[in-house]
Amino acid sequence: MKRFLFIGLIVIAIAVGWFFSRDPFRHQPPELTVTIENREVKVYRGTYSWSGMFRGETADAKAEAVDLVKGDSSTRANPEDRLTIRFEDGPxxxxxAIVLWSVKDHKEMKTYKKIERITVPSTPGKYVYQIKADWKEGNGDFAFPIDVK
Known part of the structure; x- marks a missing residue:
């Protein structure tokens, strides 16, 4: 009898652990961490939609990527510096998809489908990177400005 009770408690503990590993209380996309040559970059969250087990949330930034970061200080970068993009604590x-925008003329310059090897432009200027991510639970847009010297 004690053996069945012990096995039952282990099964319940595993089920509870699995339930909380699914992060049922999350109502926003995971945080995004961006570094340029090991220096952390300030990232701005734009429009997103998320459906958690108990709660969902939708937020509309009502701004394009360049306008979302307008007036905020840019992270300085050297030509060909390497970007590292990582989503924290979540699925x-x-x-x-990553889109590079020119701040000067608000034009899309390049779209990256692979995030493993991204370098900043070699031409000096102000740029904005827009990150668009999709999960089973929803989607989110993020942006950050850089100033290549």
Missing amino acids: APKSV
Whole structure:
């Protein structure tokens, strides 16, 4: 009898652990961490939609990526510095697309489908990176400005 009770308690503990590992109380996409050559970059969250087990949330930034970071200080970077992008504490995204925008003329310059090897532009200027990520639970847009010297 004690053996069945012990096995039952282990099964319940595993089920509870699995339940909380699914992060049922999350109502926003995971935080995004960006570094340029090991220096952390301030990232701004834009529009997102998320459906958790107990609660969902939708937020509309009502701004394009360049306008979302307008007036905020840019992170300085050297030509060809390497970007590292990582989502913290949450499920891994199903897909990620990164768009490089020119601040000067608000034009899309390049879209990256693979986030493993991204370097900043070699031409000096002000740029904004927009990260669009999709999860099973929803999606989110993030942006950060850089100033290549």
